[in-house]
Amino acid sequence: EDDKGFRIGSEVKCKLEKSRFGTAGRYCNFRILWGTQQIGIRDEESWFDAIKKSKYMKVAGSWYTLEMPSGYTKKFQPSRWTKMIEEDDEFKKNIIELIDIEVVQKFDKREEEANSFYENEE
Numbered sequence: 001e002d003d004k005g006f007r008i009g010s011e012v013k014c015k016l017e018k019s020r021f022g023t024a025g026r027y028c029n030f031r032i033l034w035g036t037q038q039i040g041i042r043d044e045e046s047w048f049d050a051i052k053k054s055k056y057m058k059v060a061g062s063w064y065t066l067e068m069p070s071g072y073t074k075k076f077q078p079s080r081w082t083k084m085i086e087e088d089d090e091f092k093k094n095i096i097e098l099i100d101i102e103v104v105q106k107f108d109k110r111e112e113e114a115n116s117f118y119e120n121e122e
Helices: 043-051 078-087 089-109
Strands: 009-015 027-033 057-060 063-067 073-076
Touching (some): 043 078
Antiparallel strands (some): 009 027
């Protein structure tokens, strides 16, 4: 909603129904803005949800610290997430690497329990 209470977008939850890669049943959430000058899918916002529980993300109050295996470290607040992705190329590169670790590699290597990748049917 905007500052006057008007809806400016939608929160979307998607579930993959069919896949020849064995990934059917996986889901994701993202926002679509349609009532502002910034029309489009807010892809980078959903990245944070995908990695915030990673062992490479430390939480202290309202601050997160990204600590990558390579030694790269960056402290940030979620309210500045999108701006940091847009402005800090090294931060963005490390976030994409972490998404690969947490979403792609863990699924491929079956390093987590299956229910962490699939939503329970209701």
